[in-house]
Amino acid sequence: MATPSPNISAPLFAVLSPAGAAAIAVIAIWGEAALATLARTFRPLGTKQQTLPLKERVGSVLVGHWQSDLDGEAEEELVVALVAPDAAEISCHGGRSAVARITQSLAREGCVLVDPALYVARSTCDALKLQAMERLTRAKTSLAAAHLLDQTRGALSSAVRYMIDSLERGDVAGARRQIKDLLTTARQAIHLTEPYRVTIVGRPNAGKSALLNQLVGYARAMVFDQPGTTRDVVQVTTALGGYAVEISDTAGVRETSEPIEREGIERTLASIATCDLALLVFDQSAPLTADDQAFLAQVLPRLTAALIVVGNKSDLPPQCSFEQLAAINTTIARAPSLSASALTGAGIRELLALLEKQLVPTPLAQGSPLLFSRELEQAFRQILAALDQSNDPRAIARQLAELLARS
Ligand SMILES: Nc1nc2c(ncn2[C@@H]2O[C@H](COP(=O)(O)OP(=O)(O)OP(=O)(O)O)[C@@H](O)[C@H]2O)c(=O)[nH]1
Ligand SMILES: [Mg+2]
Structure with a gap:
């Protein structure tokens, strides 16, 4: 004789309290059809309908009675807690006969009696x-x-x-x-809960603030034709490749005796030390000078993060090349580089793509x-x-x- 195939959508139920040991017994019922099954045999007080929309009352505790035979007498007084859209806990009299009546009735409804440990495992959240x-x-x-x-x-x-x-x-x-x-x-997964940090660094007037505005798509930072415009670190959070990225625009690094600017530069250097990636911005429309060497001497020793070199102001005639930059330092020579214009937006899409590739190399x-x-x-x-x-x-x-x- 063929064994009947099990009904895989049948609700499960378990007696959570030891039979006959306490004044109240608790029976849990769960599974997709749990509340629909319960609605066929449980009558909350004050309702006469045969099918109650229990799913709409999840989170509430109902007092009522058990009535496995619709035309018969109420069989048991009980309390039902609708703990989830697919689970309920039935509290009834703790005596063996009350528990037996309910469990037999659930079995007749097609529910499957299982070990209470299964219910505990289901609801345990580590x-x-x-x-x-x-x-x-x-x-x-x-x-x-x-x-x-x-x-x-x-x-x-x-x-x-x-x-x-x-x-x-x-x-x-x-x-x-x-x-x-x-x-x-893990290096990548931690950034599901904490943004990647990108710091824009460069000499004053290189176009760092203008570049930040292009990257985020609106005028977040003040852009001005005066070196030393940005004094404090300006941060904006955006998203790249599905990850939050916090971009920091910083004060341009140069030798200065002006105390506020000096404080701004200290903050720039601190930001470089903690970022995940630095965007090193050069003004390629100006020739390289000894100041560039001095700037790099301050910045590069602090940099442990990835680096992208950006030759900004590509809309203007070039006065220095990436080859000249690479000759200054091997870290720069090894870094990916590209030309962009924070004024016209040329190269910005490519820069965003490069940033994403450097920060998020492989999808999880x-x-x-x-x-x-x-x-x-x-x-x-x-x-x-x-x-x-x-x-x-x-x-x-x-x-x-x-x-x-x-x-
Ligand atoms: N032609 C041209 N001008 C630009 C470009 N990017 C920035 N500028 C101009 O360069 C000047 C300085 O730009 P900022 O973005 O303020 O420069 P910064 O690097 O933030 O300067 P600090 O805050 O002083 O360190 C402004 O007059 C900008 O309009 C560019 O790609 N092309
Ligand atoms: Mg600025």
């Missing part, structure tokens, strides 16, 4: 999922939201559980590989586990270091488990 949820509420782009949503659904949590399993089995090499894989995308795979914050990246670097030094894989497994645990 600390990593919670962190992702919190970040999701502040996501700046739809791409960031999509990747964070994956993490709220457990992409990272599952990867961490997998690492724990590997360590518990004594597969240290496997766990190390999994952690390293996760760390390879959909659904993949991601270390979406600097804190998480640091935690996994420490765990990797601990794994390299320790001969107790289970202790490392416990450290990983702590990342999942809610305080």
Whole structure:
């Protein structure tokens, strides 16, 4: 005889409280059809309709009675909490017969009795999922939201559980590989929750502020035909390739004894030290001078980030070339470069494309586990270091488990 195929959309239910042990018993029912099933047998007080739109009352707690036979008597008084569009918790009298009556009635409706641990696992939200949820509420782009949503659904949590399993089995090499894989995308993944920082630097009057305005598409920074116009760091946040990017326009760097300008230049230098990418802007319509050398001597030692060299004012006759610039310094020689005009907009589209390519070289795979914050990246670097030094894989497994645990 053929076995009947299981109904895969049947709601599941579980008795959460031990039978006959407490005054109140709680039965959970969940699954896509859970509330529709409940509506057939549960009558909230004050309603006579046969089918109630319970889905519209999610979040509320209803008092009523159980009535598995529509023409019969009310069988049990109970309270139903509609906890989700696909889940409810039924509280009834704690006695065995009351619980049996409801569970038998649910079984007759086609629901499947399962272990209560399944319900707990379904509703348990670990600390990593919670962190992702919190970040999701502040996501700046739809791409960031999509990747964070994956993490709220457990992409990272599952990867961490997998690492724990590997360590518990004594597969240290496997766990190390999994952690390293996760760390390879971390540099990019942290920018799902924190913008990339791009700093525009150059000598006064090179056209930095005009370039910022072109990049963001509106007149954010003041542009003026006077060296030393920008005094403080001017920041604008935009999006490139689905990532938030904060662009900083800075005070032009030169030798000066003027205290406010000097303070502005200090801020420029601090901004260079912390950015992810620097746009080094030259005025290619002016010949290179000793001041350029002095400027580069101040800026380049502080630069650890990626670099793009921009020859601005390409609408004017050229007075210096990229070859001359490259001859000054090998860091500049190795950097990608392009010509642009912040006045006419020539080369700006290419510059934006180059910026995107430098900042976001590879797209992150959909659904993949991601270390979406600097804190998480640091935690996994420490765990990797601990794994390299320790001969107790289970202790490392416990450290990983702590990342999942809610305080
Ligand atoms: N012809 C031409 N002029 C430009 C271009 N970009 C900027 N300028 C002009 O150059 C002057 C200086 O521009 P800014 O953007 O203020 O220069 P800056 O580098 O921000 O200068 P500081 O703030 O003093 O460091 C202004 O008169 C701009 O109109 C360009 O691509 N072509
Ligand atoms: Mg300026």
